[in-house]
Amino acid sequence: MKRIYIVRHGQTYINRYHKMQGWCDTPLTDKGIAGADQAGEILKDIPFDIALSSDVKRASDTCDIIVKHNVNHDEIQHIATPFFREHFYGYFEGMDIDAAWQMIGGPHGYQNHSDLFKNEPIDTIKNWIKDADPFHDAENAQEYWQRLDKGFKLISQLDGAENILLVTHGFTIRSIADRYGDFAITEDPRNASVTVMNMTEQKMKVVSYNNTKI
Structure with missing residues (x-):
């Protein structure tokens, strides 16, 4: 069995x-660096065999900070891959979050992010993001999962890797927890929080979500 420790990047x-951030990027704040250090301390005694992250810098930097704390820090290889990027928001990248979600949810009777996520399946929301994008560049659910599934296939093929660090993004962690777990996902996981997934040849299962300890 593989155990994957999924961490959201620091702030x-x-x-x-309070803006939409998918494939666009900005540096970690001082709070974000401190959060990554805190996650590193939480996970320092987990003997990671390998570290993976989104190839977006905020996730890659968070991963490097966490690895520095780890008991296996001298041996851990870090693989950064686009497979674990955040959902691509297209036209909405960099837009104020409230304004973006009004544009996305408004045609369906929702005026805010909270009500939308309380009442609609997360993959439906992905499709609505693409529908609302005037350029239709944003990912829909099918495009998103085709990409993420390549990442999970990569993990499944890592022979001998049992304890795996994966640093990725809020909407992505929420999507994984919804698809492979039984958790309320009405709110984003906190920056630098830890979610744990078990992977066997038969199935994947999220066993804890959005924690600041393990």
Whole structure:
């Protein structure tokens, strides 16, 4: 069995300014760096065999900070891959979060992010993001999962890797917890929080979500 410790990247400036952040990127804030250090301390005694992250810098930097704390820090290889990027929001990248979700949910009777996520399946929301994008560049659910599934296939093929660090993004962690777990996902996981997934040849199962300890 593989155990995957899934960490959301530390706070960025776009997070701080309450804007949509998918494939666009900004640096970690001081709070974000401190959060990554805290996650590193929480996970320091887990002997990671390998570390993976999104190839977006905020996730890659968070991963490097966590690895520095780890008992196996001298041996851990870090693989950064686009497979574990955040959902691509297209036209909405960098937009104020409240304004973006009004544009996405408004045609369906929702005026805010909270009500939308309380009442609609997360893959439906992905499809609505693409529908609302005037350029239709945003990912829909099918496009998103085709990409993520390549990442999980990569993990499944890592022979001998049992304890795996994966640093990725809020909407992605929420999507994974919804698909492979039984958790309320009405709110984003906190920056630098830890979610744990077990992977066997038969199935994947999220066993804890959005924690600040393990």
